[in-house]
Amino acid sequence: MHALLHLLAFSPAPDPDLDGTAAVAAPAGLAARLDGELAALLEMSRSTLIGVALVLLIAWVLATIGPMAVRTAWRLGYDRRRRLGLLASVTRLAGLLLAFAGCLRPILSRAPTLGILLSLALLALLTLAAPAALRNLSAGLGLMTRTRMREGDLIEIGLERGPLRGTIRDIGLLRVSLRTAEGGLTHVPAADFDRLPVVVGSRRAAVPVEAHALVGPALDPAVLERLRRELWFSPFRRAGTELRVSHDSSSGRLELRIDTWAAQSPVEVEQHLRALLSRVLARSGTKHEPAALIEAASERADLPVSPLEVQP
Structure with missing residues (x-):
């Protein structure tokens, strides 16, 4: 707006006393201004381009490393109520705005008129070519406050082909990532959360799973710590x-227990726990015999005991 007022203030005005020749001066002045601004953009210095690249790098770090750091903090056991999820969305949005500002500032400072025209043309092109992306961005900005749902919630989306159930892994600006019961990762457009019915369950819901092995009466405490660390970073x-x-x-009995989101994938969880236990014990040189039972326990949850028994 400031650039347009500046353009109108310094453009030559037509003289009513002349025979109309001065009326052509305004378009000629605008064309000359656009030509001069284009030449200024083409003569942009190398230091300016390096500065733009540096700003884009900082924007990428904010948009990528920020959410990654938040997920790492969650995996380490911090912020169990997922309050840092808002920080992850803020860093993504800040990176996006910083990238736009870093690209537009050198253009508007050297070619304000041409920069405004290009910005309007780009906005119109995005509106016509990618309306779904704009709708997803608008819905994603509404989800970033985490008032409706947050990472770790169990949700059910009422799709036409059937309900989609899963645990929210990440809430982005354009899409929401869900970890399904089969272990896969599904990306749902953010606009679907405004268009489709969504049932949000408890973020504490989980199915406890235990694994046992006979390792003898003597076991190095370092092995227990290694097992704890491996289980803490388990994808299940x-x-x-x-x-x-x-x-x-x-009794020489070693017991492992995790709360898993994969309530409908007992075979995968069983194989994962057995492989993890065997790998850690073999690395430490501990002889062991796997127990004949991997079961879903219900000591801290109001869930029935699973009848699954696995013979080694």
Whole structure:
């Protein structure tokens, strides 16, 4: 707006006393201005281009490293109520705005008229070519406050082909990532959360799963710590839940327990726990015999005990 007022103030005005020749001066002045601004853009210095590249790099760091750091904090057990999810969205939005500002500032400072015209043309092109992206961005900005749902919630989306159930892994500006019960990752456009019915469940819902092995009465505490660390970073462990690694020296029984989101994938969880237990014990040189039972426990949840029994 300031650039347009500046253009109108300094453009030559037509003289009513002349025979109309001065009326052509205004378009000629605008064409000369646009030509001069285009020449100024083409003569942009190398330092300016390096500055733009640096701003774009900082914007990428904000939009990528910020959410990654938040997810790492969650996997380490911090912020169990997922309050840092808003910070992840803010860093994404800040990176997006910084990228636009870093690209537009050198253009508007050297070619304000041409920059405004190009910005309007780009906005019109995006509106016509990618209306779905604009709708997703608008819906994603509404989801970033986490008032409706947040990472770790169990949700059910009423799709036409059937309900889609999963755990929210990430809330982005354009889409929401869900971890389904089968273990896959599904990306749902943010606009669907305004268009379709969504049922949000408890973020504490999880199915406890136990694994046992006979390792003898003596077990190095470092092995227990290594098992705890491996279980903490397990992809089947529900984020924000506790785990248990215990060893009974009298019976030589080693017990592992995690709360998993994959309630309908017991075979995958069983194979994962057995492989993890065997790998850690083999690395430490501990002889063990796998127990004949991997079961879903219900000590801290109002869930029935699963009848699944696996014979080794």
